[in-house]
Amino acid sequence: MANILLVEDDTTFATILENFLKKKGFDVVVKYSVKSGIEALKRDTFHLILLDYRLGDGIGLDIVDALRVEGKAIPSIIMTSFNDVRTAVKAIRQGVFDYITKPVNPDELLMVVNEALEGKSTERERPALHNQPNEMLTTMETDFVEGTSTAARKLHDYIALVAPTDMSVLIRGESGTGKEYVARSIHQMSKRADKPFVSIDCGTLSKELASSELFGHVKGSFTGALNDKTGQFVEASGGTLFLDEIGNLSYDVQVKLLRALQEKVIQPVGANKTVNVDVRVIAATNEDLLGSGKFREDLYHRINEFEIIVPALRDRRGDFQQFVDFFISKANVELGRQVNELADEVREIFGAYDWPGNLRELKNVVKRMVLLSPGTRAEVSALPEEMVFAIKNPDSAANPTPSSDNPDLRLHSEAHERKLIMDVLQKAKYNKSKAAQMLNIDRKTLYNKMEKYGIE
Numbered sequence: 215m216a217n218i219l220l221v222e223d224d225t226t227f228a229t230i231l232e233n234f235l236k237k238k239g240f241d242v243v244v245k246y247s248v249k250s251g252i253e254a255l256k257r258d259t260f261h262l263i264l265l266d267y268r269l270g271d272g273i274g275l276d277i278v279d280a281l282r283v284e285g286k287a288i289p290s291i292i293m294t295s296f297n298d299v300r301t302a303v304k305a306i307r308q309g310v311f312d313y314i315t316k317p318v319n320p321d322e323l324l325m326v327v328n329e330a331l332e333g334k335s336t337e338r339e340r341p342a343l344h345n346q347p348n349e350m351l352t353t354m355e356t357d358f359v360e361g362t363s364t365a366a367r368k369l370h371d372y373i374a375l376v377a378p379t380d381m382s383v384l385i386r387g388e389s390g391t392g393k394e395y396v397a398r399s400i401h402q403m404s405k406r407a408d409k410p411f412v413s414i415d416c417g418t419l420s421k422e423l424a425s426s427e428l429f430g431h432v433k434g435s436f437t438g439a440l441n442d443k444t445g446q447f448v449e450a451s452g453g454t455l456f457l458d459e460i461g462n463l464s465y466d467v468q469v470k471l472l473r474a475l476q477e478k479v480i481q482p483v484g485a486n487k488t489v490n491v492d493v494r495v496i497a498a499t500n501e502d503l504l505g506s507g508k509f510r511e512d513l514y515h516r517i518n519e520f521e522i523i524v525p526a527l528r529d530r531r532g533d534f535q536q537f538v539d540f541f542i543s544k545a546n547v548e549l550g551r552q553v554n555e556l557a558d559e560v561r562e563i564f565g566a567y568d569w570p571g572n573l574r575e576l577k578n579v580v581k582r583m584v585l586l587s588p589g590t591r592a593e594v595s596a597l598p599e600e601m602v603f604a605i606k607n608p609d610s611a612a613n614p615t616p617s618s619d620n621p622d623l624r625l626h627s628e629a630h631e632r633k634l635i636m637d638v639l640q641k642a643k644y645n646k647s648k649a650a651q652m653l654n655i656d657r658k659t660l661y662n663k664m665e666k667y668g669i670e
């Protein structure tokens with residue numbers, strides 16, 4: 215019997231969820247704060263964690279961080295409001311299994327919970343660290359959409375151009391645009407294709423263990439190093455190492471990585487000797503590495519021998535229908551449905567929405583829609599309510615536009631507050647703790663206001 219830890223500070227909603235999950239045969243422990251959630255994790259064994267994104271004393275991701283520090287691998291699902299989709303998508307990069315938008319649809323919740331417990335889902339093809347067996351790469355070939363838009367053609371031209379060389383590639387693009395897919399494509403089309411493709415999500419590596427994960431360690435080199443460990447550089451020998459979210463590597467590790475790239479040698483933690491390595495490195499980021507001030511310029515130039523920018527979904531509208539059709543047919547097979555038509559309203563909403571979470575968000579929205587469509591036609595009722603509302607009311611609470619024709623004082627002051635928050639966030643380079651400090655409010659209040667005003 216699977217044991218689920220539910221952390222949700224809305225007590226009524228927590229009770230509804232608890233009862234629902236218990237009825238479906240799960241054991242459920244409910245906690246109402248980050249602190250009590252972490253305590254429960256230390257005390258008991260759970261198979262799954264279901265987290266509210268915003269909690270009274272922090273955010274659900276704080277619990278995910280605590281899990282990582284404890285070295286526990288328990289799948290977690292974040293429940294978030296529609297306005298937080300962009301953040302939720304990023305959370306997946308930090309090791310969260312999946313996200314689900316509120317109001318939570320019971321069928322969708324059950325689907326995601328079961329997938330998490332079975333260890334598979336839309337994103338589960340890609341655990342934080344893994345070697346991709348080469349046989350799987352061939353099946354993957356047909357498992358994507360290439361697209362025909364100008365942006366797609368340019369992207370694939372660049373992939374074809376750089377793949378056969380041994381250049382280091384930096385792939386840039388918003389979260390969920392398909393950067394890992396691009397990296398795999400380069401590997402598959404390279405002369406290293408029959409050697410390993412090793413993918414590492416640097417965002418999920420703890421600061422302490424990053425070196426050992428990448429370069430390996432010798433027994434006894436630090437507390438917990440009970441045996442020798444081979445690092446991912448050696449695992450990728452002859453092949454390609456994909457460093458996703460490379461901006462998360464600490465300064466120390468950046469120095470070691472630079473040496474590995476320049477001299478083609480690595481030194482496992484605690485070892486006296488160096489080891490020769492032959493690995494092509496492909497890195498990805500969705501931030502401005504140099505602008506962050508935390509990334510070494512010499513390393514930046516070393517990993518950026520060739521740059522590929524993956525377009526946001528909103529900038530490749532010409533490929534949109536192909537992606538929708540592809541994700542629908544995949545979801546039909548997975549969920550045993552027969553959806554082959556979209557209601558006009560669904561088409562309109564898909565066209566008007568700007569898809570901040572890109573392909574990952576589209577894939578999730580389509581999967582949910584297919585799940586909630588028993589017939590062949592997908593109706594608007596199968597889309598997240600807030601998505602429909604936001605499209606139909608562009609000037610609603612999320613985006614107030616006061617004018618002298620509209621003397622509503624509350625609306626005016628809210629518009630003013632929204633603008634101020636956006637300006638300060640920009641000034642603080644989107645560092646929310648810093649922005650909260652400048653605004654003289656706490657982080658939680660800032661998050662609440664950002665949610666209220668639809669600021670992402």
Ligand SMILES: Nc1ncnc2c1ncn2[C@@H]1O[C@H](COP(=O)(O)OP(=O)(O)OP(=O)(O)O)[C@@H](O)[C@H]1O
Nearest residue numbers: 307336358359388389390391392393394395573574
């Ligand atoms: N060309 C494609 N055809 C079909 N599905 C795709 C394609 N590219 C990406 N996807 C799907 O979109 C989702 C996001 O892709 P991927 O993980 O490669 O994005 P990413 O840019 O690396 O995300 P992040 O920035 O969060 O690391 C995955 O589920 C992937 O399977």
